[in-house]
Every structure is written in C-alpha cells, then in structure tokens.
Amino acid sequence: MTTICEGRIIYTRPALPDPQGNNGKSERPWVVINTKKEIERGDDLIIVASTTLVPDPLLPESPFVLLPWGRHNRSGLSSPSVAHCGWIYYLDREDVSDFGGLIEAKVLDSIRIKVNRFLAAGGIVLEWPPA
Numbered sequence: 768m769t770t771i772c773e774g775r776i777i778y779t780r781p782a783l784p785d786p787q788g789n790n791g792k793s794e795r796p797w798v799v800i801n802t803k804k805e806i807e808r809g810d811d812l813i814i815v816a817s818t819t820l821v822p823d824p825l826l827p828e829s830p831f832v833l834l835p836w837g838r839h840n841r842s843g844l845s846s847p848s849v850a851h852c853g854w855i856y857y858l859d860r861e862d863v864s865d866f867g868g869l870i871e872a873k874v875l876d877s878i879r880i881k882v883n884r885f886l887a888a889g890g891i892v893l894e895w896p897p898a
Contacts, residue, residue, distance in 0.1 A: 769866040770866075771799060771806055771812065771860065772803070772806060772869070773799065773800075773801065773802060773803055773806065773872075773875060774798065774799065774800075774869050774871070774872065774874075774875040775798075775799045775866060775868075775869060775870075776796045776797070776799075776817075776842060776844070776866070776867030776868050776869070776870065777796070777797050777798075777799060777812075777814065777864075777865070777866055777867065778793065778794065778795070778796065778797070778863070778864050778865040778866075778867065779793070779795075779814075779858060779863060779864055779895075780793060780862060780864035781793070781862070781895075782795065783795070783797075783816075783856055783858075783893075783895055785816070785854060786853070786854055786893060793864070795817065795818075796817045796844060796848070796867055797814040797815065797816055797817065797858075798814060798815045798817060798834075798870055798875070798878060799812055799813070799814055800813050800814065800815055800875065800878055800879055800882060801813050811857045811858060811860075812857070812860060813855065813856075813857060813858075813892065814855065814856050814858050815852055815854065815855050815878055815882060816850070816854035816855075816856075817834055817844070817848045817849065817851065818848060818849060818851050818854075819846050819847065819848050820849075821833070821847050821849050822849070825849070830851060830852045830853040830881055830885055831849040831850065831851060831852065832849060832852060832874060832877045832881055833847075833848075833849055833874075834848045834849060834850055834870060834874065835870065835871065835874060836848055840868070841868045841869045841870075841871065842867070842868040842869065842870055843867040843868030844867070844868070850870075850874075850881075852878055852881035852882045852884075852885055853885045853890055854893075855882060855890075855892045855893065856892065856893045856894070856895055857892055857893070857894050857895065859895070862895065
C-alpha cells in the first residue's frame with residue numbers, strides 16, 4: 768500500500784491554484800516536504816508544486832529545483848519538471864487523491880533549502896481551503 772512519506776509525489780482533490788489564484792490542475796504532481804517526524808505526528812502536509820515549465824537557463828538562485836524524471840526513475844514523472852519552491856501549500860491528508868513516486872533525499876534537501884530561503888525572504892505557505 769502506498770503511503771505518505773518524505774519526498775512522496777501526491778495528487779490533490781480539489782485542484783490547488785497557483786499563488787495568484789489561477790491554474791489549478793488536478794493532474795499536477797506535488798512533492799511532500801514534511802519530515803518523517805512531522806508525518807508520524809499527523810501534522811498537515813506541506814507540499815510544493817511541480818511544473819513542466821522548466822526555466823532555461825535554470826539559475827541556481829531561482830526558486831526551482833529540477834526533479835528526476837524518465838522511464839526508469841522512482842519519481843514516476845514522465846517529462847522534465849521542476850519543483851516550484853515559492854508555490855507551497857499546507858494540505859489536509861484527506862485532500863490527497865492519489866500517489867505517485869518518490870523524490871530522492873538529495874533533491875528533497877535542495878527543495879527544503881529553497882523553500883526555507885523563500886520563507887525567510889517573507890514568502891508564505893498557502894492554506895487550503897483559503898482562510
């Protein structure tokens with residue numbers, strides 16, 4: 768049975784919009800960035816959006832982390848994608864509609880670092896449903 772864990776790709780219902788309130792897609796993969804301890808405690812999920820709109824060039828200071836993809840990859844992603852570390856939600860576990868693959872630890876660490884930079888610069892984690 769597939770379960771929620773660090774680095775798990777999930778899908779949500781309802782489709783979550785971007786920070787501007789647009790572009791919600793139920794087929795959008797999200798990356799769970801909670802720690803194992805937070806998951807075991809039953810905390811709300813903290814998830815980061817993925818997008819196939821991969822910037823070129825992908826600059827180190829950008830809010831994006833390249834995600835592993837391809838036929839033989841554990842992520843289950845089938846096309847080039849990035850985690851958008853400025854598009855973050857708190858999500859109740861009941862809003863998870865499906866599971867995908869896993870993101871490896873070193874990529875998850877890179878996502879967490881960029882999320883922490885985003886939050887330290889005044890960024891916010893969005894809530895679903897909106898407050």
